[in-house]
Amino acid sequence: MKRKIAVLPGDGIGQEIMDGALEVLKAVGDWFGHEFEVEKGFIGGSAVDRFGTPVPPETIKLCKESDAVLLGAVGGPKWEHLPKEIRPEKGLLAIRKEFDLFANLRPVKAFESLLGASPLKREIVEEVDLVIVRELTGGLYFGQPSGRQGKRDEVAVDTLVYEKSEIERIVHKAFKLAQKRKKKLTSVDKANVLETSRMWREVVNEVSGEYPDVEVEHMLVDVAAMKLMYQPKQFDVLVTENMFGDILSDEASMITGSLGMLPSASLRGDSFGLYEPVHGSAPDIAGKGKANPLAMILSVAMMLRHSFGLKEEAEMIEMGVQEVLNAGYRTGDLWTMGRGTVVGTGAMSQLVVERLEAD
Numbered sequence: 116m117k118r119k120i121a122v123l124p125g126d127g128i129g130q131e132i133m134d135g136a137l138e139v140l141k142a143v144g145d146w147f148g149h150e151f152e153v154e155k156g157f158i159g160g161s162a163v164d165r166f167g168t169p170v171p172p173e174t175i176k177l178c179k180e181s182d183a184v185l186l187g188a189v190g191g192p193k194w195e196h197l198p199k200e201i202r203p204e205k206g207l208l209a210i211r212k213e214f215d216l217f218a219n220l221r222p223v224k225a226f227e228s229l230l231g232a233s234p235l236k237r238e239i240v241e242e243v244d245l246v247i248v249r250e251l252t253g254g255l256y257f258g259q260p261s262g263r264q265g266k267r268d269e270v271a272v273d274t275l276v277y278e279k280s281e282i283e284r285i286v287h288k289a290f291k292l293a294q295k296r297k298k299k300l301t302s303v304d305k306a307n308v309l310e311t312s313r314m315w316r317e318v319v320n321e322v323s324g325e326y327p328d329v330e331v332e333h334m335l336v337d338v339a340a341m342k343l344m345y346q347p348k349q350f351d352v353l354v355t356e357n358m359f360g361d362i363l364s365d366e367a368s369m370i371t372g373s374l375g376m377l378p379s380a381s382l383r384g385d386s387f388g389l390y391e392p393v394h395g396s397a398p399d400i401a402g403k404g405k406a407n408p409l410a411m412i413l414s415v416a417m418m419l420r421h422s423f424g425l426k427e428e429a430e431m432i433e434m435g436v437q438e439v440l441n442a443g444y445r446t447g448d449l450w451t452m453g454r455g456t457v458v459g460t461g462a463m464s465q466l467v468v469e470r471l472e473a474d
C-alpha cells in the first residue's frame with residue numbers, strides 16, 4: 116500500500132514524541148511492505164514564528180494532498196500573549212474546522228501492566244475499555260464571542276451553539292461505534308441547565324430508533340465525571356459535546372495512569388483523518404527528553420486502522436507497546452512504585468521499534 120501522510124509536530128514535546136512515532140511507522144511499513152510517504156509541515160507556535168500565522172496555507176495544502184495527518188501538540192508560554200486570532204491553539208481549531216473533522220474518538224484502555232500507575236484502585240480500573248466520542252467542530256470553542264466586546268473589562272461572552280444536524284451526525288457515529296462494541300451508549304449532557312443539551316438529548320432519543328440493538332442512557336456531565344472515577348467499567352461508548360469531551364477525556368486519562376497514554380482520531384466520515392495525542396505541548400517537560408511518546412505512537416496505530424484499514428499493522432503497534440510496558444519500561448509520568456525501569460522519550464520509542472523488528 117502507498118499512502119501520503121502530513122506530519123505536523125507542532126510545539127513543545129510535539130516535536131520530541133513525533134520523531135519516535137515516525138520510526139515506529141517506518142518499522143511497520145518496512146515489515147509489511149507499505150510505502151508511507153511522510154512530509155512535514157508547520158502548525159501552532161512554530162508556524163507563527165515562521166509564517167506569522169498558526170496554520171499557514173502551505174500546511175492546509177499539504178493536508179489536502181495527504182491521506183491522513185499526524186499531529187503532535189501546539190501551544191506554550193512563548194505564544195500565550197499573542198492576540199487570540201494567532202494563538203497556536205487557534206491553528207488546531209482551524210484545521211479541525213477546515214477539514215470538517217467533527218468526530219473525535221478517544222479510546223481509554225487500562226493496560227494490565229499499568230494498573231499500578233493509576234491513582235485509582237486496581238479493582239476500579241482493571242479491564243476498563245471505553246471510548247469517548249467528542250463532538251469536535253461545534254459548541255463553545257467555535258461560537259463567536261457575542262456583543263459587549265468593547266467592555267471587555269466588565270464582561271466576557273462566549274456562545275454555545277449547536278445545530279441539530281451537527282448533533283445528528285456525531286450521534287450516528289457514536290451509535291455505529293457502539294454497535295461494533297458492547298452495544299452500550301452513554302450520552303453525556305447538562306440537560307437540566309443548557310438548551311443545547313436539551314436538543315442534544317432529543318436528538319439522541321430520535322436517532323436511537325435506528326439502532327434498536329444499542330442500549331442508551333443519558334447522564335449529566337457532573338455525574339459522568341464522578342462515575343468515570345469510581346465505576347468506569349460501566350461505560351462502553353460515551354458521546355458528548357466539544358467541551359465536555361475535552362474535560363472528561365483528560366480526567367479519564369488517569370484510568371491509564373497518564374495523559375501521555377491517550378491517543379485520538381479526528382474523523383469526518385470518509386477515510387481521511389487527523390491523529391494526535393489527547394495531551395498538549397507539556398511546556399513543563401519540553402526539551403528534556405522525558406515526554407511519554409506512547410500516546411503519539413498509539414495515534415499512529417489509530418491512523419493505520421481508521422484511515423488505511425490496516426488492522427493487523429495497527430495491532431502490531433499496540434502489541435509492541437503492551438510488550439514494552441509488560442517488560443517494565445516506564446517514562447517518568449508513569450508511577451513505577453519503585454519497580455520498572457525509567458526511560459526517556461527516545462529510548463521508549465526505540466524499545467517499541469525493537470519489538471516490532473523482533474516479530
Ligand code: NAI
Nearest residue numbers: 188189190191374375394395396397398399400406407448
Ligand atoms: P498538557 O496536556 O500539555 O500537560 C498537562 C500535564 O501533563 C503536564 O504536567 C505535562 O507535563 C503532562 N503531560 C502531558 N503530556 C505528557 C506526555 N506525553 N508525557 C509526560 N507527561 C505529559 O496541558 P497544559 O500544560 O495545560 O497545556 C500546555 C499547552 O498545550 C498550552 O499551550 C495548551 O493550550 C496546549 N494544549 C494543546 C493541545 C493540543 O495541541 N491538542 C491540547 C491541550 C493543551
Ligand code: MG
Nearest residue numbers: 361362365393
Ligand atoms: Mg484537552
